[in-house]
Amino acid sequence: MTSTRRRPIPPTLILWCIMTTIPAAALAAEPVRYALRFPAPQTHYVEVEARIPTAGKPEVELMMPVWTPGSYLVREYAKGVEDLAARKPDGSELTAAKSRKNRWKVATGGADEVVVTYRVYGRTMAVQANWIDSAFAMLQGAATFLTPADGVARPHEVVVDPAQGWKQSVTALPPAPGGKPHHYVAADYDTLVDSPIYAGNPALYEFTVDGVPHVLLNEGEGGLWDGPRSARDVEAIVRAEKAFWGSLPYDRYVFFNILGExxxxxxxxxxxxxxxxxxxxxxxxxxLAWLNLVAHEFFHTWNVKRLRPAELGPFDYENEVHTPSLWVAEGITSYYDRLIVRRAGLCTVAEYLAGDPPSAGEDRTINDVERLQTTPGRLVQPLEESSYDAWIKFYRRDENTPNTQVSYYVKGAVVAFLLDAEIRRATNDAKSLDDVMRLAYSRYSGDRGFTAEEFEKTAAEVAGTDLAAFFRRALRTTDELDYAAACDWFGLRFAKDKPEKKADADKDKDKDKPAKAWLGLTTKNEDGRLVVGHVKRDTPGFEAGFNVGDEILGVGEDRIPPSQWSRRLEAFRPGDKVSVLIARRDRFQRLDVTFGLEPPRDWTLELLPEPTDAQKARRKAWMGE
Ligand SMILES: [Zn+2]
Incomplete structure (x- = not known):
């Protein structure tokens, strides 16, 4: 039983749920039965016992996923497996040997069932990895469970034996029939992998929407996190997204909120x-960043977990799976996450337009348009290619990434914004991207998923117009996007389009402040050394030949301490020519530099102060007001 459930589900209802969700073949197949134990959680191990049915075969081969759905990188989960051994139910030993990097072959000795034991180390605080310590465990299916590699659909049961002092286990898996505590059953291996399991002593907040139970699990509130407020706002997001999609497609939902920094x-x-x-x-x-995250992940309940690109399923856990459509899965979700927070009334219109709160290394809020327009890689990599190459590029970023890549999250969200405006314009606000998502969901949320072509056709059908040119430019070229029509539709402008009066006032204010010299590179202080972090393409620093890792020592004949770099740049003007002394691979070198002028950061979106009545109405329909 999951101790988070307010009312126990009647056994007949459980049986009904299982009957309706487990395919007939799986009902015929014997289940795999796991036990999870934490005898010494402070050492970061979970001990796994897996009872594997053999169907009378002389040998069974077991498989561990190399990646987990939703995170497009081969992570080699088998590297966390230790001390794998096999025996018959009577205790006699069996041979188990590796047959691939992520597979093991186990001789059955004629037994109907083999008992495989192993332990898994988990001390990575990340959503795709396991964490186990003295306080709690947060386990991901792909990183924890071996399963027969025969592809047969069968139920997978799990019994959790919480460590001493841990009172709860929580998962979205339904409780196994019989009502034993900490005993769960997954209809198949996909469901098991897709159902993280928590054990510990969390703060739990329960609420129902449309009679459907939801749980917010906060681990690590530590007297700082405002649990009741977070639960109220999560509920508001659930209600807003239910209103968007029309219904809730599950019997129970769990938000695991791990506050581990x-x-x-x-x-x-x-x-x-x-x-x-x-x-x-x-x-x-x-x-606000946390609310956006909640809205984003919850939107995926529909967009990607049920309405998914055809290439992503059925899951191949042992190989990369490439799709051009992550801009739909992640970009459109990124467009809606903050919009849903706005529609739920949890942020202001100004906060919505401002964009994402600053993340590491940023000094201010940046909207997706600015993030895209200041990334040189937008002119190198088309959006669909960014999606297709996620495995080898987006998830394997290096110092040159901004120069060569565009994020399918960021450009995908911007394209979604433009597409939404395009559909609203074409239908005179009778339809929107919301309708496209709902129609696509009604058509393609079954087993097969959608192809890129099908998604585009669905959008064109809702718009009642040919969108081929829009999609070609936005998805398959690196041509710059045009924001004029969308801004005009909603009554928005970029701050650079300020009316004359205000611009003059700003000019006056800045008149005495001459422009600062600019190189277009970032620097960091590494143990008292001023080191180049990132060199943006087509900037003075890039032209002068600065490299990532160069140590900047001085300008002309003068040394520049790391703390003074920014101040020294103020002493130069765009167009000044200087010689910069650097150390590269421990050799001194001089670079001749001509300073440039930093491009204005003029992608801040704001409301037109005097919108037409039509623009007012469109804004209201778009983001609520
Ligand atoms: Zn996402």
Missing amino acids: AGGGLEHKNSTVLMGSRWATRTRASY
Whole structure:
């Protein structure tokens, strides 16, 4: 039983649920039965016992996923497996040997069932990884469970034996029939992998929407996190997204909110794992970022967990799976996450337009348009290619990434914004991207998923117009996007389009402040050394030949201490020519530099102060007011 459930489900209802969700073949197949134990959680291990049915075969081969759905990188989960051994139910030993990097072959000795034991190390605080310590365990299916590699659909049962002092286990898996505590059953292996399991002593908040139970699990509130407020706002987001999609497609949903000072979120079919800081309810910017994360992962309940690109399923856990459509899965979700927070009334219109609160290394809020327009890689990599190459590029970023890549999250969200405006314009606000998502969901949320072509056709059908040119430019070229029509439709402008009066006032204010010299590179202080972090393409620093890792020592004949770099740049003007002394691979070298002028950061979106009545109405229909 999951101890988080307010009312126990009647056994007949459980049986009905299982009968309706488990395919007939799986009912015929014997289940795999796991036991999870934590005899010494402070050492970061979970001990796994797996009872594997053999169907009378002389040998069974077991498989561990190399990646987990939603996170497109081969992570080699088998590397966490130790001390794998096999025996018959009577205790006699069996041979188990590796047959591939992520597979093992076990001789059955004629037994109907083999008992495989192993332990898994988990001390990575990330949404795709396991964490086990003295306080709690947060386990991901792909990183924990071996399964027969025969592809037969069968139920997978799990019994959790919490460590001493841990009172709860929580998962979105339904309780196994019989009502034994900490005993769960997954209809198949996909469901098991898609159902993270928590054990520990969390703060739990329960609420129902349309009679459907939801749980917010906060691990690590630590007297800082405002639990009741977070639960109220999560409920508001659930209600807003239910209103968007029309209904809730699950029997119960769990938000695992792990406050362990890490970041990120990963969607699952009936739950999500969120990671954040327990300080986040204390400042507006960090709390808004958390609400956006909640809205984002919860939106995936529909967009990607049920309405998914055809290439992503059925899951091949042992190989990369490439799709051009992550801009739909992640970009459109990113467009809606903050919009849903706005529609739920949890942020102001100004906060919505401002964009994402600053993340590491940023000094201010940045909207997706600015993030895209200041990334040189937008002119190198088309959006669909960014999606297709996620495995080898987006998830394997290096110092040159901004020069060569565009994020399918960021450009995908911007394209979604433009597409939404395009559809609203074409239908005179009778239809929107909301309708496209709902229609696509009604058509393609079954087993097969959608192809890129089918998604585009669905959008064109809702718009009642040919969108081929729009999609070609936005998805398959690196041509710059045009924001004029969307801004005009909603009554928005970029701050650079300020009326004359205000611009003159700003000019006056800045008249005495001459422009600062600019190189277009970032620097960091490494143990008292000023080191180049990132060199943006087509900037003075790039032209002068600065490299990542160069140590900047001085300008002309003068040394520049790391703390003084920014101030010294103020002493030069765009167009000044200087010689910069650097050390590269421990050799001194001089670079001749001509300073440039930093491009204005003029992508801040704001409302037109005097919108037409039509623009007012469109804004209201778009983001609520
Ligand atoms: Zn996402």
